Amino acid sequence: METNLAGLRLRRVTHRGPFDCVFHGPLCGLVVQGAKEVVVGRRRLLLRPGDAMLVSHHLPAVTRIIEASATRPYLAAILPFDLELLAQLATQLDYRADGAHGESAIESLVAGPALCDAFKRLLGLAQTPVESGILAPLVSKEIHLRFLISPQGAVLRTLLSGDSRASRIGRAIAFMRQGGERDCSIASLADIAGLGASSFHAHFKAVTGMTPLGYQKELRLMRARELLLDPQHSVSSVAFSVGYESSTQFSREYSRRFGASPREHRTAPVSTAA
Incomplete structure (x- = not known):
């Protein structure tokens, strides 16, 4: 659910459900009630009330609400990261790129009282349009700051450095996303990232x-x-349009990824809510 604050979204789910497949852009979020599971590659995060999530790059993720009911729904607040604002804050703080907590583009952390309070104040401003125009940018800036200076914010700090590995991988991801279904060789992606092929593969x-x-x-x-x-699109035409030469292979990989065949998802499409 969108709010009257630019970018801020609220998620409310009243039941547990199957896995959803979504693209997480650079964002942060706080779970207020219920619980959610997030899987990115081989990483699996379990988010419970008071847990926050940080995502620095565009990532395909599989998510599932695992605790929710009509009386105690799953509740979460999601705020996209403003990378320009993060860069300004990093300059003011004189933070240098570091990798103390690794390079992973998705992290979870226990939100301390200050971060929880900032989210609470931002959510409260959604109901006060007069004050929100002035105060919401300040509270959003505080939330950005608290994620940036957290131990898990190391990947954000490296991302903001133009020559860091995280920023190089970010350039390759942007190229892949713009290219859609176009084939991208490891060599060409490594060139875009300014890395050798083996180094690019490892850092990606x-x-x-x-x-x-x-x-x-x-x-x-x-x-x-x-x-x-x-x-209007047949399963075979969709398969070919996204780069598959065999509709059988497409259906097999689609079923393995989403847990249902393309035809089954036609009648019961999976939600893409974040």
């Missing part, structure tokens, strides 16, 4: 939790999922 996997080819497959399958919502 360290940041995203998956290989470059695995990431590209996720892009294709999620694009296919969007196309399948249009009944």
Whole structure:
């Protein structure tokens, strides 16, 4: 659910459900009630009340609400990161790129009282349009700051450095996303990142939790999922349009990824809510 504050979204779910497949952009979030499982590559996060999530790059993720009911629904607040604001804060704090807590583009952390209070104040401003115009940017800036200076914020600090591994991988990801279903060789992606092929492969996997080819497959399958919502597209035409030469292979990989065949998802499409 969108609020009257730019970017801030509220998620409310009254029941547990199957896995959803989503693309998480650079964002942060706080679980207020209930619990959620997030899987990115081989990384699996369990988020409970008071847990926060930090995502520095665009990542394909599989999520599932595991605790929710009509009387105690799952509740979460999600705020996209403003990378320009993060860069300004990093300059003011004179933070240098560091890798003390690794390069993973997705992290979870226990939100301390200050971060929880900041989210609470931002949510409160959603009901006060007069004050929100002035105060919301200040509270949003505080939330950005608290994630930036957290131990898990190391990946954000490295991302903001133009020559860091995280920023190089970010450039390659942007190229892959713009290219859609286009084949991207490891060599060409490594050139874009300014890394050797083997080094690029290793750092891409360290940041995203998956290989470059695995990431590209996720892009294709999620694009296919969007196309399948249009009944004018046949399963075979969708398969070919996203780069598959065999509709059988496409159906097999689609079923393995989403837990249902393309035709089954046509009748019961999976939610893409974050």
